[in-house]
Amino acid sequence: MVRDERLPEPDAEAVAGAARAACGRAVAEVTPVSKGINAIYRIDFADGDAAVLKAATFNTTAELRPEPYLLETLRDETALPLPEVLAIAEDGGPLGVFHFLLDYREGRQIRDLDGLSWSERERLVRAVGRHLARLHEFRLAETGAPVAADLGADDCGPLRMTDPGDGATPTFTTGDGVDSWGEVFASLADHPVSLVEQVQCGDDPGRFADLVPEIVAAFDGVADDVRDPASPTVLHRDFHLDNLVLAPEADADGGVGIRSVLDFGDPYVGDYRLDLAFAEDAVVRVQLPTADRAADLAGLLRRSYARERGIDPSEIVTREYHYYLLVQRCRWMAVAVDWDACDDPAAVERAYRSFVRERLAEIE
Template sequence: MSSEPPAIDRQAAFSGTREVAPALAVDVGRLQTYLAAHLPGFAGPVTLRQFKGGQSNPTYLVETPQRVYVLRRKPPGRLLASAHAVDREFRVMRALFAQGFPVAEPLVYCGDEAIIGTAFYVMAHVDGRVIWEPAVPGVSIAERGAVFDAMNATIARLHAFDPAVIGLADFGRAQGYVARQVRRWSEQYRASSDEAIAEMDRLMAWLPDHVPDSPRAAVVHGDFRLDNLILAKDRPQVLAVIDWELATLGDPIADFVYHLMTWVMPPAPTGAGVGSLVGVDLAALGIPTLEDYAATYARRAGLTEIPHLDTYLAYNFFRLAAICRGIAGRVRDGTATSDSAALMATQVRPLAATAWRYAQKAGAR
């Protein structure tokens, strides 16, 4: 008899809202009083529900008789250093919104932990669809292809901004970005891990001496993928890019190659984790191959090709394995956001193994 947990329907499991989990409950009265004083046009009463999707900062639907908002907060409890920086999310979204880039309008930030227990911000609600399955079921071939092209154009547009021009010159240090990320996620992996994974140890030894130099400063999202986009309900248009927790100044190629992992992602038997296009008949569905999709981005970015692809894939799979280990650690510590968070622990080993395979393709021994 199999001990594997049952597979989940990603779209059903991660879409919509639910009752707020007891560990993430907030004082609605105190929140309502704060918003009435600091958010122009706000008027209660408030109904609060928690979004099902996402594994990081708890996100809530805030409904009032006049308007719907979204609140995003740091989770309570013991947190890894530098994680869950909602103040940085608010800042980058405000800068990008001013440029007409598709993000939800950021409305108010509150660093006073006395209001709901942690820092939080409120943004406008964007009414659209989030697609959790990367094969984009239930649409025509033409629309599916257009969704992928819109996604590609959106990340290329993000990377084209000059950080200094949009007020983000000091949002991070682009030089040495990948090397710093390797150090950061190695530290966070060690802080949250309670098991030995040989591939992670090998990667932490090999990557520091083999990461590519960052080509230029760009605003990077850090977790750009289909299910972090809100699409228009009736057309393949990106209305908002969401989940900016990992945004900084960094290497745009690293940011884009993270996005490419979907094509070669180890499928999770349970359906948890990041969606995968492995085993999907791309041509039949109108989805571009990894190579064609990468070439389209390269043209938009003024490049002839994506350099150091295997090394960037090794780095990104390593980074995602460390992120999943951190999510599993929050389950252990009782601060996890999603019901499916415990399933993320099962992905750490496959992600680490995939990362090491790409490192070997790049010359690791």
């Protein structure tokens, strides 16, 4: 759910006023952060501390509200490394729009996987598997945190909150009706599939035109094909490198130290495999190494995840998992590939085609 029209982003003076009002601290500097779809700013306080302010200029208040409350709850209930919520401005404060402040986490971010050694990529994959598993171990219905949960075992969909007005306890919910996970996934899948159907493929709008009918046919009736998860979990839906702040050095157990996980701006409740497939695409297949090496890393990610959760890795790759992988590949096929920057565009195209056909074969 987004606004009918994006709100103008507030200027630095207004943001500084909002930070002062929310935290009661003098502000030295405000810097816009060009990340995400809502307005985001780095706040440097006069005492040397730093924070991040996020304002609902694109999402509606109802859509963005769960993020800070969910972060507070996850910090209390899990071992997931998350920024501390410093303030939540339900009334909009000086900005006149819902916003919140988080402590700023210093660290590094990796955007060029090709710059990592094989051992570094393995450590990164293991760390991602562990931390994603820690998120999925969280159960809303079991939390004793200040935020309640109005969710049953079969509830799936976008995670929203009741309006906490007049001091009432805010409550997590997935909405008025109960949709099947298949119906929820069908709505999530519609956008990337429709992009591929439009064949928006960079320099060559016909590059994957021959695959489009098969992809569209594969998702016809997907709402009935995708089964409900046995135990729905809270999904991040964007567990990729831009949302991971890494420590400068490896952590004590030999992994890449993930200092913080960011951006819970659009959480859902559903099948854990969706998050895992999206993470696999982001940290393994986004630049598509050779098929054997990609398979090795994907297996490592799943084993790391399964070990942390105490499940059998063989449970992960179901028919649904191939649907989830295909959705992510559709996004890249449609809009995200810079073909001019590829060292060997023909090889990348062949890899995409091979990957898509493998997923289609598993779905049939």
